[in-house]
Amino acid sequence: MRRLTPYLLALPSWMWLAIFLVVPMVAMASVSLQTGNAIDGFAMTFSFSNYTEAIGRYSTQLARSLLYGALATVAMLVIGYPVAYFIAFKAGARKSMYLFLLLLPFFVSFVLRTISWNFLLADNGILFGTLKGWGLLPADFHVLATTVAVVGGLTYNFLPFMILPIYVALERVDPRVVEAAQDLYATRAAAFRRVVLPLSLPGVFAGVLMTFVPATADPINAAILGGTSNTMIGNIIQTAYLTNLDYPTASALSFTLMAVLLVGIFIYARALGTENVLEAAAR
Amino acid sequence: MNPLMRGMTQPRTRRDVFRLAGFSAAGLALAACGVQGQKAAPPKADAVADYWAKQKKNGKVVFANWPEYMPEDKGPLEKFKKDTGIAYEYKEVIQENAEFFGKADPVLRAGQSLGYDIVVMTNGIQLQHMIELGYAVPLDHSKLPNFDANAGQKYKERSYDPGNKYTVPYTSGVTGIAYNTKYVKDEITSIESLFDPKYKGRVGMMADAQEIANFGMIALGIDPEKSTEADWNKAGEKLKAQRDAGIVRKYYDQSYIDAVSKGDVWLTMAWSGDVFQRQLAGEPVKFVVPAEGGTIWTDNMLIPKGAANPVDALMLMDYLYQPAVAAELDEYIQYVTPVPAVQDLLREKAKTAKGEDKKALEDMVDSPLMFPSEADYAKLRNYTQLTTQQEQVFNPIFQSITQA
């Protein structure tokens, strides 16, 4: 009995995983191979053509989602790393205030935050209207309904998920290790490159995962901020599911997206050298 | 507060195309081994009679409706309670057709009750599914004398529910063109303005497949209600050309009204009620039903399968067709009422009213958007009626334009 105790203690976790991860996944996998419609019902036909058809029809949106996700992730990294660095090393006593400010937007719903950009970036709104009034921008200039708006919206909405893990990793870097590097003839830049950066990589890794995946799958920013050719795969899945009640296509696209993301993550992890990253993280 | 002002300063959220909340719920509803079809056979006349014979009045009714669809004092419902002794529960739980259907489907499929005796849904795919799947209780017209007497003829002959077997209209609205007079100096009269390269990048179209298809077809002189697959393809080509020429800025959901008010788009497909509100808020927007035609849509009451109090529900439905009750309701809602007698009642009321109220009532009575004339109605088309098989052809044609 005693030998079983650890397994019994882990049982709730396993059940959690089974109920909220495995069961829905199996259900979705099953639906993705069915054919039929919502009225006459769906039947399992092992119709793998659901996948080929869906991918064929929506490859543009799939590729676009990956591109937007990647662009937004790079932008978040470029903006987020310095912010995390500043909060971890330079903010001093104001650290908790900055972290609070970072989380403040989360008190407002995701959709509302995104919609607020519609007002801020309106063609003749407070920002561009003013600049156009001063003659600094051509009257035709607009950001809404463009790729820039969608990628910018993704960057804005997921930025804290990039900053926080990097901050946590940087926060754990012993300042004396940085001093040691400088003592051993490293310039500030070299100390950053050889010591701080490698030690913060687990945070960067986590940050990229936590932003790239949801940014790629996000339907909201494209719907609110995008134009006529900014549709992302999330919008397609949503329409297939809710409007068309085309559950097989929606499931097949979801699985395809998941598979593409997993492969991407795997390549990324290999490129970054997960072993090293994990080793540093386990310190 | 003036009921007109209140009704018009609230955003009309129920047509919001964001289908977020229903997303996960629908996901869990999917069984692992296929979803059983439930296509209902048309009910036999005696079966309907049998059903209603077994039901009796319970003295209570639960009404699920959209926000901003009932005066705050619940006047019509209070009167109903006083006249019939039936207690009511009124719930503003329906925000969006797809979301509501997504939540209701698994419950009804499992043979359980939604807990509502009346629900309100717009004519369209989800309502059609409700009927096809047998989720709507066939109505006993012997218990609908007010409807038979007072409903406009048009509201008795609708293609999505001929003979009102399952539904009776709650209210209707019009889809036309809204334009911002600050940027558009010409008077807009034709649907062709939406396709005019002069407004390149300044035109808003709706993302909803049916709405945009309707306008594509109307622009080609096709009546959507009588359209064929070939017509859809032609409309699709016209809309694709419009898109490829860069005329369309964006395919909008509810947010089009902000875009046109702010001037992000100059002219756009629009719902009449939204534009009414913005005009009253002093914004430079105008609504027009194009010379070639617009569309009319209807929100409908129905009794969902498994409802606990169908007799009481039917009584309430019929009660709302008393002209005085319908007038009170329409004065607040300000869309198109299915009871034509309301116009005269409001005109009478305007005579005795004073000041702002008088002006507001006069505006309503004269508005072709609340009381379309026969000429106006002649320009208003009904939605395309699609079978499930047709839908699988129809949707991709237009979604490949709005979701490219």
Added chain:
Amino acid sequence: MTGLSAIELADVVKEYHSHGEVVQAVKGVTLGIGEGEFFSLLGPSGCGKTTTMRMIAGFEAPTKGVVKLYGQDVTDVPPNKRDVNMVFQSYALFPHMSVWDNVAFGLKQRKVAQAEIRRRVGEMLEIIGLTGREKRMPRALSGGQQQRVALARALVNQPRALLLDEPLGALDLKLRQAMQIELKRIQREVGITFVYVTHDQSEALTMSDRIAVMNDGVVEQLAGPREIYERPATAFVAGFIGTSNLLAGAATGGEMKVGGGRVLVPGHDGDVTVTVRPEKITIGTDEPAQGLSAVKGTVSEVVYLGTYNSYAVSLADGAEITVFQQNAHDATATAERGDSVWLSWQAQHSYVIGS
């Protein structure tokens, strides 16, 4: 001081701003450290010894004063351009680098040729006895091994001075003692200046050529271990280094009356304070001869400490004196608790620290 001055501090002050107040961590330190010297900065925590060392390394800029390395003013030179290396408290090894990469870090930064790096790192690992463990990560090493890597990482650069910040603090007693000897040996072999920060007085006494005893931001005494021990300059030094008895009173004619006895202070008159080390005092029942300092008291505590006994003796005026007596086989007497005893010591062992 041996040879020329490797490190010089001239009136160095370090101030911090903390909650709107100015706190002086170092209040004007002036000292010179000779080439090849083993020099300790000794004091309790918060005395300014670590701040002083960090100013030598370049991690802190002095608020006032000048820091010189080999005669060159380096006050404003960043740490990476100073030819000194530091061994950090708890080592600060690079956790993401192997032993080899840790040790090679400084050489790589200095762009030393690959072959040269390989040779010198290899030699260094041999010296510290970690050959064969080059690929280990720091966290896979014991505390003592990490300590040696930290040392190797600094020494491999052949700096002109090595700064050590409480380097043995994290080790257990046996290892610490072994490392003390090891450090001293390495210092002798490489012949470079060691500046050693510690709060452990026995460590400082064991290893140092000279010691600066610091307290509250100032150097209380700067001298060799023997002098510090035998002739503490201040009451603080006397109290901080080893155990010390303090006796105060008025002296007339080179003799101070205290506790029913006398303390000989030749050449002093008026109020004086005298320190006497416990091991210099003889305990006995017979009245001591003239020419010795002698006081009378009652044994209040006897503690057996192996190689010696420690007695606490209360004098008539309430003062308490500590006496160590070696447990030699010819020990004259072993007093018991409650015994009346005489304490005596030679005049030269009374060291006057204030008058």
